[in-house]
Amino acid sequence: MSREKPLPHVTETTRPYWEGARLGKLMLQRCRRCRTAIHYPRPWCSACWSTDLDWVEAAGRGRVVTFTVVHQPPFEAYAGDVPYVLAVVKLDEGPQMMANVLGIEPAAMRVDLPVRVVFERRSGGFCVPQFEPARD
Ligand SMILES: [Zn+2]
Numbered sequence: 001m002s003r004e005k006p007l008p009h010v011t012e013t014t015r016p017y018w019e020g021a022r023l024g025k026l027m028l029q030r031c032r033r034c035r036t037a038i039h040y041p042r043p044w045c046s047a048c049w050s051t052d053l054d055w056v057e058a059a060g061r062g063r064v065v066t067f068t069v070v071h072q073p074p075f076e077a078y079a080g081d082v083p084y085v086l087a088v089v090k091l092d093e094g095p096q097m098m099a100n101v102l103g104i105e106p107a108a109m110r111v112d113l114p115v116r117v118v119f120e121r122r123s124g125g126f127c128v129p130q131f132e133p134a135r136d
Contacts, residue, residue, distance in 0.1 A: 005077040007126050014041045016055045021127040026058040026117045028093055039095035060117035061134060062091040069106040085109050089131055103132040 010018050020027035029038040031045035032052040044051050067087035073079045085101040087109075101115060115131035122128055 003077050005122055006075065007122055007124055008128070013043055017041045018126065020055070020057065021119055021129055022125060024119055024127070026060045026091075026129050027055050028058045028091070028095060029053045030056045037091070037093040037095050039091070039097050058117075059092050062089040062115055062131070064088070064101065064109070064111055064113040064115060065090050065096060066111060067101065067109050069109070087115075087131065089115055097129070099128075100130045101132065102130050 008014070008018055017027050029041055029045075030036070030053065031038065031048060031050055032054055033050040034045060034048045036045055036047040037056070037058075038046050038053065043053075045053060065088040067085055069083050070078075070086050071083045073082050078084070083106050085104060085106055086098065087101045088096050088098050089101075090096045100120075101109065101113075102118060102120070104113075114134040116134040117129050118132050119127040120130045
């Protein structure tokens with residue numbers, strides 16, 4: 001088993017998302033027709049099916065919708081992280097995304113916790129958007 005955490009599989013559709021993350025930016029697609037903000041990256045708008053999409057930088061802030069505490073590492077590379085928090089975060093722009101919440105004791109987690117994006121550096125220069133409690 002690998003001791004390295006998994007890396008993203010980059011496609012033409014997801015490339016702007018991952019390139020933004022390398023620069024410390026959380027990128028979202030936005031529909032030019034209906035203005036819906038979209039996550040995860042895809043070739044069409046999740047609201048109106050338009051393929052006329054643009055990329056915008058998100059504020060990187062949101063609130064926890066739900067979460068779980070992971071005690072059983074899914075890969076050997078996560079063995080040193082357990083227990084850790086896996087959450088669904090509703091971004092201020094509207095879309096929800098799944099990520100870890102770092103920098104908090106699992107017992108202190110709660111629904112509606114305000115969070116802000118941070119970037120976890122992985123091998124190959126990849127940076128994976130995660131969250132931490134917003135303290136400001
Ligand atoms: Zn749309």
